[in-house]
Amino acid sequence: xxxxxxxxxxxxxxxxxxxxxxxxxxxxxxxxxxxxxxxxxxxxxxxxxxxxxxxxxxxxxxxxxxxxxxxxxxxxxxxxxxxxxxxxxxxxxxxxxxxxxxxxxxxxxxxxxxxxxxxxxxxxxxxxxxxxxxxxxxxxxxxxxxxxxxxxxxxxxxxxxxxxxxxxxxxxxxxxxxxxxxxxxxxxxxxxxxxxxxxxxxxxxxxxxxxxxxxxxxxxxxxxxxxxxxxxxxxxxxxxxxxxxxxxxxxxxxxxxxxxxxxxxxxxxxxxxxxxxxxxxxxxxxxxxxxxxxxxxxxxxxxxxxxxxxxxxxxxxxxxxxxxxxxxxxxxxxxxxxxxxxxxxxxxxxxxxxxxxxxxxxxxxxxxxxxxxxxxxxxxxxxxxxxxxxxxxxxxxxxxxxxxxxxxxxxxxxxxxxxxxxxxxxxxxxxxxxxxxxxxxxxxxxxxxxxxxxxxxxxxxxxxxxxxxxxxxxxxxxxxxxxxxxxxxxxxxxxxxxxxxxxxxxxxxxxxxxxxxxxxxxxxxxxxxxxxxxxxxxxxxxxxxxxxxxxxxxxxxxxxxxxxxxxxxxxxxxxxxxxxxxxxxxxxxxxxxxxxxxxxxxxxxxxxxxxxxxxxx
Amino acid sequence: xxxxxxxxxxxxxxxxxxxxxxxxxxxxxxxxxxxxxxxxxxxxxxxxxxxxxxxxxxxxxxxxxxxxxxxxxxxxxxxxxxxxxxxxxxxxxxxxxxxxxxxxxxxxxxxxxxxxxxxxxxxxxxxxxxxxxxxxxxxxxxxxxxxxxxxxxxxxxxxxxxxxxxxxxxxxxxxxxxxxxxxxxxxxxxxxxxxxxxxxxxxxxxxxxxxxxxxxxxxxxxxxxxxxxxxxxxxx
Numbered sequence: 108x109x110x111x112x113x114x115x116x117x118x119x120x121x122x123x124x125x126x127x128x129x130x131x132x133x134x135x136x137x138x139x140x141x142x143x144x145x146x147x148x149x150x151x152x153x154x155x156x157x158x159x160x161x162x163x164x165x166x167x168x169x170x171x172x173x174x175x176x177x178x179x180x181x182x183x184x185x186x187x188x189x190x191x192x193x194x195x196x197x198x199x200x201x202x203x204x205x206x207x208x209x210x211x212x213x214x215x216x217x218x219x220x221x222x223x224x225x226x227x228x229x230x231x232x233x234x235x236x237x238x239x240x241x242x243x244x245x246x247x248x249x250x251x252x253x254x255x256x257x258x259x260x261x262x263x264x265x266x267x268x269x270x271x272x273x274x275x276x277x278x279x280x281x282x283x284x285x286x287x288x289x290x291x292x293x294x295x296x297x298x299x300x301x302x303x304x305x306x307x308x309x310x311x312x313x314x315x316x317x318x319x320x321x322x323x324x325x326x327x328x329x330x331x332x333x334x335x336x337x338x339x340x341x342x343x344x345x346x347x348x349x350x351x352x353x354x355x356x357x358x359x360x361x362x363x364x365x366x367x368x369x370x371x372x373x374x375x376x377x378x379x380x381x382x383x384x385x386x387x388x389x390x391x392x393x394x395x396x397x398x399x400x401x402x403x404x405x406x407x408x409x410x411x412x413x414x415x416x417x418x419x420x421x422x423x424x425x426x427x428x429x430x431x432x433x434x435x436x437x438x439x440x441x442x443x444x445x446x447x448x449x450x451x452x453x454x455x456x457x458x459x460x461x462x463x464x465x466x467x468x469x470x471x472x473x474x475x476x477x478x479x480x481x482x483x484x485x486x487x488x489x490x491x492x493x494x495x496x497x498x499x500x501x502x503x504x505x506x507x508x509x510x511x512x513x514x515x516x517x518x519x520x521x522x523x524x525x526x527x528x529x530x531x532x533x534x535x536x537x538x539x540x541x542x543x544x545x546x547x548x549x550x551x552x553x554x555x556x557x558x559x560x561x562x563x564x565x566x567x568x569x570x571x572x573x574x575x576x577x578x579x580x581x582x583x584x585x586x587x588x589x590x591x592x593x594x595x596x597x598x599x600x601x602x603x604x605x606x607x608x609x610x611x612x613x614x615x616x617x618x619x620x621x622x623x624x625x626x627x628x629x630x631x632x633x634x635x636x637x638x639x640x641x642x643x644x645x646x647x648x649x650x651x652x653x654x655x656x657x658x659x660x661x662x663x664x665x666x667x668x669x670x671x672x673x674x675x676x677x678x679x680x681x682x683x684x685x686x687x688x689x690x691x692x693x694x695x696x697x698x699x700x701x702x703x704x705x706x707x708x709x710x711x712x713x714x715x716x717x718x719x720x721x722x723x724x
Numbered sequence: 725x726x727x728x729x730x731x732x733x734x735x736x737x738x739x740x741x742x743x744x745x746x747x748x749x750x751x752x753x754x755x756x757x758x759x760x761x762x763x764x765x766x767x768x769x770x771x772x773x774x775x776x777x778x779x780x781x782x783x784x785x786x787x788x789x790x791x792x793x794x795x796x797x798x799x800x801x802x803x804x805x806x807x808x809x810x811x812x813x814x815x816x817x818x819x820x821x822x823x824x825x826x827x828x829x830x831x832x833x834x835x836x837x838x839x840x841x842x843x844x845x846x847x848x849x850x851x852x853x854x855x856x857x858x859x860x861x862x863x864x865x866x867x868x869x870x871x872x873x874x875x876x877x878x879x880x881x882x883x884x885x886x887x888x889x890x891x892x893x894x895x896x897x898x899x900x901x902x903x904x905x906x907x908x909x910x911x912x913x914x915x916x917x918x919x920x921x922x923x924x925x926x927x928x929x930x931x932x933x934x935x936x937x938x939x940x941x942x943x944x945x946x947x948x949x950x951x952x953x954x955x956x957x958x959x960x
Contacts (some may be wrong), residue, residue, distance in 0.1 A: 189814075207906055212779075212921060216765065268744075287837050308829065316798055366889075381929060408873060410873070424872060425869075429766075429767070430767050430785075430786060430789045431791075432785065432790050433791070437931070473930065482849070505857060568959070578874055578875060579873075579874055580873070580874065581873065581874040581875075582873050582874070582877075583870075583872070583873050583874045583875065583876070583877030584768055584771050584851075585765070585767065585768055585769075585772050586768070586769055586771075586812045586815055586850070587770055587808065587811065589851070589874060589875060589877065590812075590815035590816070590819055591811065593874075593875050594815065596820070596842050597840070597841065614839070618811065621808050621810075621811035621812075622811075624773075624784045624804055624808050625770045625784060625808035625811065627767050627768075627770070629788070668910065720885055
C-alpha cells in the first residue's frame, strides 16, 4: 500500500534497482498492430532462447505498448533507444531469434533487421535517427514503448502517480485554473477548453458528480486512444483521479468499446493494481479524497462516442444522443453533473500538473496548445502513430514523418477528423495542423485520424465510403440523419455507378445543409462534411463522373476500363500472375491483353506494371 | 417569468418551459409528429425546429426541447427553418408513401412530391417513439422497444416474438400519429403485435369489449374486482 510520497518514491527506487540489475533490456512492442504481426511469438521464442543460454538473470524482455511504427511491426527496441529492429520474425522467425540473440549477447547490430531509410541504402540504428520518430514530440506517448503496461511498478518508477500526490496538495480550484491556463482543449473532436468544462461541472449543482473517459474511438483508421489505453493505462487513470479531485467527484467511468479487448484487459489490470496500492479507493495518499473507476464496455456503436449517447449507454439504455440544450456538465449521467473527456485529454493532465501549465502553454499555437497524437494511415509510407506539437504542417507530418506517398505516387488529399471531417487537397499542405485551421478548411481535427490519399483514390468514392459508414452508424433517432444521410448515399452511389444526373451536386449541397441544420447530434450535424469538402475541393471530379461518365482515378468500377497499351507492354509477365481472376493472357516477351468480360477492375495490373503499359479510362 | 419574442410578438413564459408549449399557447402553428403532452419531447421528428436568435448568434433548435430564455427572438418560419422542415417532410414522404398524415402535412408545407425512391418496407412508421413511451409510462408494461440502428431501426417486441407482458390494450394504436400499428378484433379475438388475445364479453350486453389480459392487469393494479371490469363502459 502506498499512502505517502516516500512510499511512492520507495517503490520507484525499488523498481529502478530491479531493472538496473539487468545488463540488457529488450522491449517488444505488444500493441494490437504488432501482436497481429506476430509479436507474441517473438516474445515467447526470444524468452526461450534466452533461458536456453542461461541469460534470464541478465536480460529483461519486456512487453510494451505501441511504439507507433505499425507499418514495420513487430518492432523491438534495445535499451534506451539504442537499437530499433523492425519486421522481426516476418521472414523467418527462428533466423531472426538467432540474430536477436547475437545483439543480446555482445551488442552486435544486425543490419538486416534495421530500418531502411528513404534511399534504401542507409540503415538507421537508433529510433532517434529515423525521421518518423525524430520529427515527433512525444508527451502522452512518451512511455508507450517503454514500460510494461501491466506492471504498475514500472509506471511508478517513471514518475507515475506523482501528479496525483501533487494535485492532492493543491486546492481543487487551483488545479482547474492550471488546466484553464494550460490551454488544454478536448482531444476527442470538439476541441472545447478542458478547464472551462471542469469549472462548469464543479459549479453545477447536484450530487454525486461523475467523471468519464471516452474510449469509444470509432473513426475508421484511428487508433490513438486504443494505443494509449493499451500502452499506458495508468496515465489515463491518473488524469481521471486528478480531474475527480478538481471537480469534486468520487466516481469515474471508462467507456471502452468491446472491440478493444486488449485495452479492456490492460485497463482492468491497471485499475486492480492501483486499488491494491491504495492509489484508487478511499483516502488516496491520506488526503481524505477517495476515487473509484469502473470500466463500461460499449457494444461498438460509433454514435456512442457522442457524449450523451455514451452516458445513455452507461445507464443501460439504447445509445441514442439527446439534445444538449442543457449541458452534460449540469445534467449528464443519471441527470447528475458529469464531466466527460477523451482518453488522450485525460492522459495530458498528469503532465500539466507535473511540469506546470506554463510548460504546456509553451507548446503549440496561440489557440491550440500542447501536442496531438495522430494515426497516420492510407497511402503513406510509414503508417502508424505520431505525436506532434500543434501547429506543425500537414506537409511535415505526411512527407517527413510519414516518408511521403507509397510508390512515390502523387499526393491527392488527406482526410482528417474521421467521418465527421473532410478531405484537404494539396494546396493546403502548408497549413498548420490545429483545431481552428482545420475547421476553416472545412475539415476538423476530430480525434486525430489522418488518412492519406493518392492519385489512385477517387474523391467521389471516398465520400461514398464515409456516407456508407455513417448510414450504418446513424443511431436512427432523428429524421434528417437517419433518412437524409442514406439519401445522400444513394445519390453519391448512383454517381459512382454512372447514373449521376445533372443537378445531383446541387441537390447534395441542399440536402447536406438541411441535415447539418436539422440533425439532433454532432454525428448528424457533421455527417455531410465528407461530401461537402470533396465537392468544395474536387467539384470537377463529381462533374466528370456525372457528365462524362468517367472516373479519373480509375476506382469506380462501372466507369473504368483497364487496357494494355501494345506499344509499351514488354511481355515481362509481371501482371498476369498477380491478376486475381486470371483475365490477363499473353506469352513471355509478347504483348498481353485483358479479357474485359472477366476483369473485376481491381487495378492490380496497373499498380504492378513497371512500364506504364496498363491504362485505365 | 421569462420574456422573449416569437415572430416579433412579445410573449411571457414560465422558466423551464419549452418554446413549443409557449408557441402553441400563443397561437403559433408549429408542426410536430413526435410530441405528446403526456409523454414529453424527444426531438426525434425535427419538424418543430425554429430559429433562435440571441444577439449576433442564430441557431436552429427543436422547439419541443429548447428551454425559453429572456430576450431571445424565435422565428418559426425563417428560410433555414423551412429548409429543414420541407426536407424532413420530403424524406418522410419517401419513407412512408402510404401515410395520409404525412402526405397531408407535407402538402400543407408545399411538398407534394419526393425526389427519393419510395420505401415499401417501413409501413407508416416514422419512429416517433410514442408507442414505446406510452407502453412504458402510461400503460406501465414495456412490451415495445426499438431494435437496430440507422435506417434499419424499427419498433418491435423483444426479438419480434409475441410479448409476454403485452396486455393487448391498444394504447400504442391510439397514440400512433400515422396509423402504422395493426390491430384487429374479430370473433372474440384481438390480434396485435403478433399476439392473440381472448376478448372479454360484457355480461349485460354480450358484446366483446376488451382483452381478458388487459382487464386482469387493471384488476391487479387497481384492486377492482374482475367481475366489475367485465361490464363494458356502455353498460356501467
